[in-house]
Amino acid sequence: MSSLSKFMSANVVLSKLATNKQYAENLPYVEGMKAYDNNPFHPVKNPNGVILMNLADNQLSVDLIKEYLTKKNLQISIEFFRKLANFQDYHGLPEYTEAIAKYMEETRGGKVKFDPKRVVMSAEANGAKQTLISCLADPGDALLDLSYLRRFAKDIRWGTNVQLVPISCKSSNNFKITIEAIKETFEKVQEEKIKVKGMILSNPSNPLGTILDRDTLKKILTFTNEHNIHLVCDEIYAGTVFDAPQFVSIAEIMDEISCVNKKLVHIVSSVSKEVGFPGFQVEIVYSFNDDVVNCARKMSSFSLVSSLTQHSLPSMFGNGFIEKFLIENTKKLRERHEKFTSELEKVGIKCLKSNAGVYCWVDLRTLLKEQTPDAEESLRKQIINDAKLNISPGSSFSCSEAGWFRICFANIDDQTMEIALQRIQKFVQSNTRKLML
Template sequence: MEFIMRNTQLLSKIATNDGHGEKSPYFDGWKAYDSDPFSPRTNPCGVIQMGLAENQLSFDLIQQWVVNHPRASICTAEGSKDFKEIAIFQDYHGLPEFRNAIAKFMEKVRGDRVTFDPDRIVMAGGATGAHEMLAFCLADPGEAFLVPTPYYPGFDRDLRWRTGVELVPVICDSSNNFKITQRALEAAYDKAKESNIKVKGLLITNPSNPLGTILDRETLTNLVTFTDEKNIHLVCDEIYAATVFNKPSFVSIAEIIKQTNCNRDLIHIVYSLSKDMGFPGFRVGIVYSYNDAVVNCARKMSSFGLVSTQTQLLIASMLSDESFLEKFIAESGERLATRHNTFTRGLEQVGIGSLKSNAGLFFWMDLRRLLNEPTVEAEMKLWRIIINEVKLNVSPGSSFHCSEPGWFRVCFANMDDETMMVALRRIRNFVLKAKELEVASKKHCRRSNLQLSLSFRRLDDIMMTPRISPHSPIASSPLVRAT
């Protein structure tokens, strides 16, 4: 302990403070998975990772394209002739063909209703790097961004840790399906002013993480009006733009400002290929700003988190293949819709609802009725049972700054069909067992609320109930039928 304390004193305050946010249950769930990862063959009772918003459902299409286009890589016999040209120093503006391809792709996933200037595209190390870059450009330490709740826990790290920028929650709730209202915006803005915090911008995610919903035109127009009147920036995270799998269609902020008389210098878009294409490992993040000064500043900062030129070359080639992109976007949407429907309908059969959603790689599961009281403490108690007994890493709403305990984000696109069915079986059996305990509790204790403090059997025992066997054939899909 003395050694750790002495060593810590040698480090900077930024390096050793709690700004990274690792103490959040959002990250604790990942640690639980890392220490006991599920494997259908070698560890069938391990933790299933449902806290990672990753799109693996259409990866076979990507792999096939790579096989069919060996020249796109400098590490193949066909592409090696470009090795020297790509491997040597490149301007940190990015390869022209890369920026052109990214601009065209951004247009395509927005229905070709808007155009993007390749010269306004600035590279970053994923959306994480893009958000931090914008925070550095737009705000000084101690200044703040308004962020509607619930919001992605990583924002506490991405925007705050090294920049010193603050985040002020805009409280949204389930009474109107967590829509952003003018009243909530004004309340958050006034609260910041009362605390002597200067608000520099509003950060929104569209489609929403964790809700899986999209913002409609009216809401987006109101947000532009609000930021225009306050003379603050509007940062729009649109990294899930191509994951919309049902109507209504996605509307980009780029469409709104095209039809609105506003100060475009205040509008900035964050984009990446991590979600839409399933490339988180490529670290392709994008800042697209309508403000010339921001573009120039961000471009200087981008030298700290560039995308490798080898990756740029491969991406440029792939995104220039229009027939492939048409097929990929359509097929990805269909697969996401199928997986989303299978999961949410399977939960509905045991009385578990979720917020109606049509986008993203997750849904917002409602377990409020399983709480013994409407508190964060009760939510965490339930979450620990789900992690330790049910062996699922789903993320509690409190880690997303949700104002209502009992909501959980469930990621559904980062696993194969077999794992998905095991996860669904586990949730369903847990809920069915909880119902049995609720009935027993009412009968013997005359209590109206489910007592989650009752003694639960281990998951292995729950799974061996006659109702559903954990070894039942996956192909028969017993979980999507009423039990």
């Protein structure tokens, strides 16, 4: 063996990040997407194909945006090109961060002010959360996770070696977060000598579609404040609240509790997901802590939002368009939610009562052969094989009870929704009969 070929056979040593393979794509999400890729639904070309009901995007009002942006604003003038093509300041175009701050105010009912200088650009929603978590916690530390997105937790563990420890919620209590459950988990993690650096919650909740009430928010903030730990609020779906009660942002609560240390409070927000152009990747880190703003901004300088995208947004503001859009969009979300839940009820399927988000938390326990994770996974596979619907099982959200699924209702058009509902109804009826035999 020559000295060169000896080295050829030697192991190539990559970093722990590249070799731990925790990022490997082995989750139901990936399998479902593959099923879709192999057999995608099309109303004419492939009417029996797989319909995606696992993407938490809003497509209900995309026509409004489409018309507005394509007619008016995505045509870049010659004069403007040079400025945009050259623009690289990692603070972002001032008109962009101002538009985002304004959007954040608008979607929170104008009840709080946001400072454009605290807006840090991000080009992906989970990336925004990852950035924040990197600012707050070191490898080995933990955050309590009230938003239970298991796939995200897995990615965070992989990327930062920070643990997200889910707080247990139960159907008997409508999956409400209780301070008791928080305390219990907090103490348990500390007993294991793991440092708890904070909590992360989603409000509106993903996957529940519910919002946190003022009282619960106050209790949570008081808890994190008393323990001098961080509170990260994922308010990515703040603009999707389509029914009473009104959404309450943590930014509002902060002003209502005395002696809150604002430096412990951080928000993740989104324009893309709510408005209906997720591909444009307009996501935001917002912190009340200067050091976090600076650190997150520095991190963001390694992956900048294209100035082309930064340019497309500001024009939507200041002329009343976005205000009208939000009203219209809320109406459409409410109607679609009503349609979706009432059609499911016709075959005896209930959703957790919700007033926000672009998804429902659907109780399919009656379709399980037994109340186990394996049975849930079997049901998921059966649904994608027989009904050709890709939906997300509770296991993807660290749900401790088998049989709950997140089904997205706003990422498909009316016609596709009709077909999806017929398939669900047929599937439920046929499988309920089978179980009863």
